Amino acid sequence: MAILELRDLTKRFGETVAVDRFTLSVERGEFVSLLGPSGCGKTTTLQMIAGFETPSGGSISLNGRDLARVPARKRGLGIVFQTYALFPHMTVEENVGFGLEMRKIPADERRRRIDQTLDLVHLSNLSGRYPRQMSGGQRQRVALARALVIEPELLLLDEPLSNLDAKLREEMQLELRRIQQEAGVTTLLVTHDQSEAMALSDRIAVMQGGRLVQEASPFDAYDRPKDAFVSSFLGKSNVINAHLESQSAEGTILRCGDLTLDGPASADAPGPVLMSLRPERIEFCAEGEAIVPGRVIERVFLGDQWLLKVDTPLGALLVVRSNSGRREPELGETVHLNWHRDHLRLLAAEAAA
Template sequence: MAFLVLDGLTKTYGEVRAVDSLSCTVEKGEFVSLLGPSGCGKTTTLQMIAGFETPTSGRIELAGRNLASIPARQRGLGIVFQTYALFMHMTVRENVSFGLEMRKVSGRELKTRVDRALEMVHLGALADRYPRAMSGGQRQRVALARALVIEPELLLLDEPLSNLDAKLREEMQLELRRIQREAGVTTVMVTHDQSEALAMSDRVVVMNGGRLQQVDSPFDVYETPKSSFVSTFLGKSNNFAARLESTTDTGSVLTSGGITLSGPRASLLPGAAEIAIRPERIELTGPEQGIVSGTVRERIFLGAQWMLAIETAMGEFLVARRNSGNREADIGDTVHLVWAPQDLRILPAKEGARS
């Protein structure tokens, strides 16, 4: 049986449905991210799990217990807020021990558990320091230790890395994942950062407009998106309106911008569709092998790779090219693009598209 169950979870504010019939599960020990743009309902979902918001309808179960009638303070959850919410007049040790003191834990057990939590986040040597004298990454780890020391059944993270600079944020992704695995605590994190969700999660719950879009492993949600929104929200993607002409057991035939394309077997009926292909799956080739030709309109150097914007009969393609140490095609050059048919993703047409 799933450890955390969200069943038909709905939250309305007047006419606004912030969360709309959300159903998903989280297994014990799993790290799951709620991912989506601002206003998609992910934070409201986290607040309902925590008990800070009351669902309009639906059910939340944790380890077989219905949380509806349990006040937030009695749910026994560990929570790390976006702002960390540390007590600046308390030392690191005092901050971490606060939750245990509220639970009437004292003496040797309190000291042992606080020491263990501080060592887990590599802050044992800073136990007597005050938060105001610490870096953003150190404060984040204090907040994490404070949440873990109570040995919660469920850890909730509300954009815990958003206040860190880019380099420290990447380092803390690895550190936070290490700590979560070491503690073995089931974790639900809210984030709008795609790379963060992909790097840290066992599974990703993609949301938009209060609705669930897709639940999958990071690899599958990136490689096999189920909708246009998922394909474009997670990383860069080239998406074009298309028509699915036919499908057999071996593949599909499509047309887009007057160009005939081969794709993998589609689960859709012939008619209006959308195709998507990642920039890194496209190669530059000779004119005789090219699927589509175009003109380089923009060229951006990103260090490890080049990003080319190429205007074609199908529309503008973004093409990612590994930095080989040489300059890539210049602006104004004519280039020819090719990709493997299995790298094309065939998606349902956007609402309102005609077949």
């Protein structure tokens, strides 16, 4: 059952349309991410849900209740901001309990909720510390505990991990998912970090130019992108211009310049298309098994994998190779590339814009 319903949600700032007829349902207990580049409207959408911005059109309902005339302080939402916004003069315990005190929750009930929530975020032993005495990850967990202790119907997260260094950010992604699942709270995250959205979410809502482009599970959004924008924004992708020549039950025939390629089955009519091919789907092979030959023009070692750029008749292709300790081709070396036709994704040609 959907607890949050956004219907044709729109926000205009003068002539600028920041959010354009955005529609989304979030199920109870679900973790959904609004993902997109800066300026795509994701934070504005979150602010309208929180009550910090007034919609220009459309509706927001929470658990069947229309929020149009409900002020922000009465929406009963838990919110974690990018800056954490902790009170520096209060201890961890006082920060976490502040919202309960403002709601006039009795002292014994406050004590129970504070203890329970600090235990949930693994901070019970630090309850007497001040924010200045804590690491970035610990402060983030205090902010999360403060949002959860009021037992919100919906938890809103606005880039909550962006101030952390890369290693701590990865650790906190695991911690955040654990806390959300143990608390069972419905959560909406705003992020521009594709890896973060895919690691944390049950579903991803990809936004571009104020509009919802694709809504899917992380796997489906990555493996079956709806258009070239999603394909390129979610991870790395090779996007190639092609012409769909013909199709049958077995697959399609594609032409790319002077090359003819086998493609996956498609309902598209013959004509211009885009081919999307993930770098990790490309394999090195023997010359006689190759779809295209190539020459390595760039290579980068990333620790757990190698990223290579190969000049081919299809243009420059990115190839990702897991680091298994084997030798990888050197710069200038000739290689031969192969892939399974079902790993190609055919996209509408106009999506390139």
